[in-house]
Amino acid sequence: MNHRTSGNSGLSIIATVMVMMLLALFAAVAVSLITTGTGIGIQEERSMEALYIAEGGLEYIIKNRRFPNYSTQAATIPLGNGQFKVSTPAYLTANEAIGSVTIDVDSTSNFPSSGKIIIDSEVMTYTAITATTFTLSSAATQPHDSGNAVYPVTTVTTDPGSGGTTIAVASTTGFTSPAIIKIDNEDIYCPNVSASPAQFTNCTRGYKGSTPAAHLVGTNVFEYSFTSKGTITSSPLADSIQRVIRTKITSSVSNNDMYWTLAASKEWVNGSLVLRPSGTIAFGTATSDAKSNVSSWNVSHTVSAGSNRILIVGVSCGGASSAYSTGVTYAGQNLTLLGGFNHPSVFIRTELWYLLNPPEGTADVTVTLNTSASLVIGATSLTGVDQTNPFDTAPAFLYGTSNRANVIVPVITNGAWAVDVMALKPTNANQGTGQTERWNKNAGAVVRGAGSTKPVSKSNVKDTRLWMEVF
Known part of the structure; x- marks a missing residue:
């Protein structure tokens, strides 16, 4: 009788220990889930905050700059718990006078080795580049201030007519994908951009209410694209969190x-x-x-x-x-x-x-x-x-x-x-x-x-x- 009681008592102790172990395991899992959930929540919150700062940078640059000079020239501007920086493909690092044949910029990495650029309203042809300069084929005819934006320009190589969905060009270097390009007075949305052959494909003509039209060979092709990067530097989970808004803008002039x-x-x-x-x-x-x-x-x-x-x-x-x-x-x-x-x-x-x-x-x-x-x-x-x-x-x-x-x-x-x-x-x-x-x-x-x-x-x-x- 006593033997049976002793055996039952041993089983009870073992069962109790197992229950305690299971409870401890469940508690550990629950704590882990709570911690992970909290971490994901903080990460998402910081990410959204970085996005709001990037949006603030976009609003700031549109309000405080005139088309097409949307750049903070590599400077970061504080906003809330972070800062933003707005960047164009390149910007001038020196004033360029009428007659200039060398254009000084922060970087030419987004441009082909020869081609065209636009600064303010002046389209210029260049024949060579260094890491930070363009050499023009003819002198500048307008003055341009330091800090002004520089955008790549390409040209039409085959007339697409008013309905063609492939736009063949001299180069797509520096253009984003998807691209919103401007030819004459037409805006064109092109989800696919290829370097070889250089072309924009599957394009939507007459985008956002502009009028589709034929475009002669040699006509300039523009894309005004810039980015606003919002950064949160004080995060419990990471050194910094960044969100970027890429903006394409056209001003029907x-x-x-x-x-x-x-x-x-x-x-x-x-x-x-x-x-x-x-x-x-x-x-x-x-x-x-x-x-x-x-x-x-x-x-x-x-x-x-x-x-x-x-x-x-x-x-x-x-x-x-x-x-x-x-x-x-x-x-x-x-x-x-x-x-x-x-x-x-x-x-x-x-x-x-x-x-x-x-x-x-x-x-x-x-x-x-x-x-x-x-x-x-x-x-x-x-x-x-x-x-x-x-x-x-x-x-x-x-x-x-x-x-x-x-x-x-x-x-x-x-x-x-x-x-x-x-x-x-x-x-x-x-x-x-x-x-x-x-x-x-x-x-x-x-x-x-x-x-x-x-x-x-x-x-x-x-x-x-x-x-x-x-x-």
Whole structure:
């Protein structure tokens, strides 16, 4: 009897031990699951926070930069518990003046060894690269500021017609996959991108409401793509967590043509800028004067009352040698040179200068040259111009020898105004459609200077479009 009791007691002890072991095992599993679940939750939370920071970077860059210069130039900007960095394929590391043949950038790794790039609105052909430079086949015709974005450009090699779903190009290096490319005024979505043969395939034509069209061989192909990287640096599970938003942006631009019809075929240089509005841009006053054989000359100009003022001064000069302005002032204040250009065959030059918030009232505009030359000065003041980002894009310059002097400058913002200044060998000149002549004078038999303004119709400008991928 006692023996049986002892045996049962032993079995009970063994059973109790087994139950305790099982309970301990279940507890360990439960703790492990809870810990893992908590870890996954924290990881997901930090990942979402990094994504929100990347989205904040996107909102910041769109608000604080103008198309297409969406880059923080390798700098990180703090936001919340982390920071963001916005990157384009490359950006300028130095100011590039008109006439530059070497373009300095942070990296050329996203570009083919030769081809095309676009900076601001200027497309440039380059023949060679180093790790941080492009060598241009011809000099830059616009000034470009350090920090401005550089994007790859390719060209159409076979006309796809208005319905072709394969776009054959010279190179796809630097283009993302999937790609949203722009050819002429058409946006095209292409999920597949191949390097050899260089082409975009399975494309959706007329993407997001743009109009499908045929595109000639040699037409430029663009993609404006940039990334916003959000990083969380203080995480209990990792040193850092990153999320990246890749954004493709197109801004349907009105290619505004400022032109003059000449009475005879002559050498000419035309320059134009586009003013960005703050409210409604309104014309104020314009004055001008012309003088031969001077190294300095002035014209009296009245700046009318009004908010968000700007003064634009156009300089047209020519002589027996290369003449250019060394300075322009209004009421003793220095103006800033936007750009200038020489005709390559004759000694004539045109320049654009500006002053934000010029003092109201009457004062002299004084232009000083490097040498004695014939000079035409034209001054135009306007109101309602954005004082932070006064220009839609960089100024554009073009030269030629013909009876039509024109320059095409992109317009992005509704309600913008275009201003142009021209230098030409003397002959009569009539402004183009929609333009209002502001001055038109000869400086002897050496150079004629003319300038005009033109409001840009809202119907000619479409909104910027954004597409995003998260990874």
